[in-house]
Amino acid sequence: MKKGLSNKTWLCILGGVMALCAAAAALVFLRMPKGAVAVVTLDGEEVHRVDLSAVTEDYELSFTGKSGITDVVEVAPGKIRVRQADCPDQVCVKQGWIGTGVAPIVCLPNRLVIEIADGAGKVDGVTG
Amino acid sequence: MKRAMVWGLLLCLALAGCAPQSAQRTIFAMDTVMELTVYGKDAEENVKAAAERINELEKLLSVTREDSEVWALDHAGGETVRISPETNALLRAARAVGEATGGALDVTLYPVVRAWGFTTGEYQIPDGGTLEELLKKVDYRAIRVEPDETGPANATLPAGAEVDFGALAKGYAGELCAGMLRGSGVESALLSLGGNIQTVGNKPDGSPWVVAVQDPAGEGGESLGTVELTDQAAVTSGGYQRFFEENGVRYWHILDPETGLPARSGLVSVTVVGESGTLCDGLSTACFVLGKDASLDLWRRCGETGLWPTHETTGMADEGGFDLILVGEDGVVTVTAGLRDRFRLDENTGHTLQIVEE
Numbered sequence: 001m002k003k004g005l006s007n008k009t010w011l012c013i014l015g016g017v018m019a020l021c022a023a024a025a026a027l028v029f030l031r032m033p034k035g036a037v038a039v040v041t042l043d044g045e046e047v048h049r050v051d052l053s054a055v056t057e058d059y060e061l062s063f064t065g066k067s068g069i070t071d072v073v074e075v076a077p078g079k080i081r082v083r084q085a086d087c088p089d090q091v092c093v094k095q096g097w098i099g100t101g102v103a104p105i106v107c108l109p110n111r112l113v114i115e116i117a118d119g120a121g122k123v124d125g126v127t128g
Numbered sequence: 129m130k131r132a133m134v135w136g137l138l139l140c141l142a143l144a145g146c147a148p149q150s151a152q153r154t155i156f157a158m159d160t161v162m163e164l165t166v167y168g169k170d171a172e173e174n175v176k177a178a179a180e181r182i183n184e185l186e187k188l189l190s191v192t193r194e195d196s197e198v199w200a201l202d203h204a205g206g207e208t209v210r211i212s213p214e215t216n217a218l219l220r221a222a223r224a225v226g227e228a229t230g231g232a233l234d235v236t237l238y239p240v241v242r243a244w245g246f247t248t249g250e251y252q253i254p255d256g257g258t259l260e261e262l263l264k265k266v267d268y269r270a271i272r273v274e275p276d277e278t279g280p281a282n283a284t285l286p287a288g289a290e291v292d293f294g295a296l297a298k299g300y301a302g303e304l305c306a307g308m309l310r311g312s313g314v315e316s317a318l319l320s321l322g323g324n325i326q327t328v329g330n331k332p333d334g335s336p337w338v339v340a341v342q343d344p345a346g347e348g349g350e351s352l353g354t355v356e357l358t359d360q361a362a363v364t365s366g367g368y369q370r371f372f373e374e375n376g377v378r379y380w381h382i383l384d385p386e387t388g389l390p391a392r393s394g395l396v397s398v399t400v401v402g403e404s405g406t407l408c409d410g411l412s413t414a415c416f417v418l419g420k421d422a423s424l425d426l427w428r429r430c431g432e433t434g435l436w437p438t439h440e441t442t443g444m445a446d447e448g449g450f451d452l453i454l455v456g457e458d459g460v461v462t463v464t465a466g467l468r469d470r471f472r473l474d475e476n477t478g479h480t481l482q483i484v485e486e
Contacts, residue, residue: 041154043156044154044155044156079348087249088248088249088250089248089249089370090249091249091370094371095349096347096348097347097348098348098349099348100348100350101342101346101348101349101350101351102340102342102349102350102351103323103342103348103349103350104161104349105349106160106161106322108156108159108160108161111156111161113154113161123338123339123340123351123354124318124331124337124338124339125318125320125325125337125339125340126320126323126325126339126340126341126342126349126351127323127324127325127339127340127341127342127355127362127363127364127399128323128340128341128342128344128349128364128366128369128397
């Protein structure tokens with residue numbers, strides 16, 4: 001006769017897995033953004049993340065990529081922009097504030113991207 | 129009792145594992161930022177292959193890299209150059225779109241685009257004489273390719289003329305990668321190539337991909353509406369994407385090959401949806417130049433079938449027609465019949481929707 005695992009052992013495994021599932025669900029739930037969350041990446045690496053609805057006072061951050069170009073990012077209640085950049089084309093600066101939109105701000109020469117990662121109603125992609 | 133617990137355990141694992149396997153990659157190529165998302169088994173391997181393919185294409189097709197095939201063609205001084213199947217495919221696609229649109233897309237416009245500074249960001253308004261001189265070299269029909277079929281070929285450009293695939297390369301890259309991914313058994317992928325969207329299949333849950341079309345008038349990159357895609361591409365061209373202002377006049381990067389001036393056709397953006405990303409890319413620029421009436425005429429003529437019967441002209445795997453979303457200066461959003469049930473205008477954008485049935 002082959003000896004299987006006892007009922008008690010199975011109960012333990014089941015309980016353990018369920019606890020893990022619950023923890024994972026809680027983690028996902030707790031990490032859900034309350035408002036529009038802006039994510040700043042530099043050359044594909046996340047360098048700043050902020051819930052724009054929780055911002056009460058303006059602040060600025062500077063990001064210098066490998067190219068040596070510096071983008072000054074301004075964060076304000078509900079919105080974010082590249083205020084100043086020493087890139088030649090100024091496409092990122094001209095784009096102005098974003099907050100509720102779907103299109104990201106991209107400073108190509110500096111490889112800086114600001115995206116709004118929304119909770120509900122998020123689309124899969126943007127053409128524009 | 130034991131059996132019930134085993135099932136319970138399996139159910140639990142299934143629920144925990146219900147997020148589909150996926151892999152994502154951000155790459156900077158073709159003068160833009162690209163986000164590639166692939167689902168299913170071997171997602172990591174497949175997304176890596178797609179990224180590598182795009183980097184390969186960039187090396188071939190870049191107009192600024194001195195080791196690219198396009199650079200060799202542009203600087204051959206009238207001599208014949210050996211080209212790859214990829215460059216040939218784009219030349220063939222460029223000719224097909226050029227011919228169908230009366231030259232509204234002309235891939236030899238590059239020297240004029242450079243004169244405006246749109247290639248460097250050092251913007252300026254070229255004087256009439258300069259434009260007239262540069263326009264003499266602009267004519268896609270002067271490109272000779274032998275043999276006149278898909279595959280590697282010999283191409284000759286008149287001395288002083290320069291081609292640039294900026295209006296086609298991203299769509300082509302998306303289309304090629306989508307074909308490659310499908311060939312590897314991928315059933316679900318979203319490739320966002322700097323505002324060019326290429327999809328493979330549907331979302332992992334089986335529903336169509338939902339892609340926002342940017343509102344050309346919106347200040348903060350807002351959404352105008354959404355379009356549902358299945359195994360299709362969506363590409364947008366608009367005057368708001370790259371521009372400069374001088375004395376209160378806005379000059380944008382999409383130029384009319386006829387005049388060398390920013391195209392002012394009454395449209396502020398054009399989105400093309402279809403199976404061939406290359407076609408969508410080329411047509412979005414051409415239709416922006418053509419304006420609403422001529423674009424709808426083109427759709428009536430070729431919307432059902434597309435512009436090329438696939439393998440015969442470009443060697444591309446995809447075929448099929450296209451549909452249009454035209455946004456006018458007057459705030460009217462004109463959508464062709466194939467997107468009747470797939471396009472949804474957002475509320476409170478101040479636009480009105482018009483469906484063109486035929």
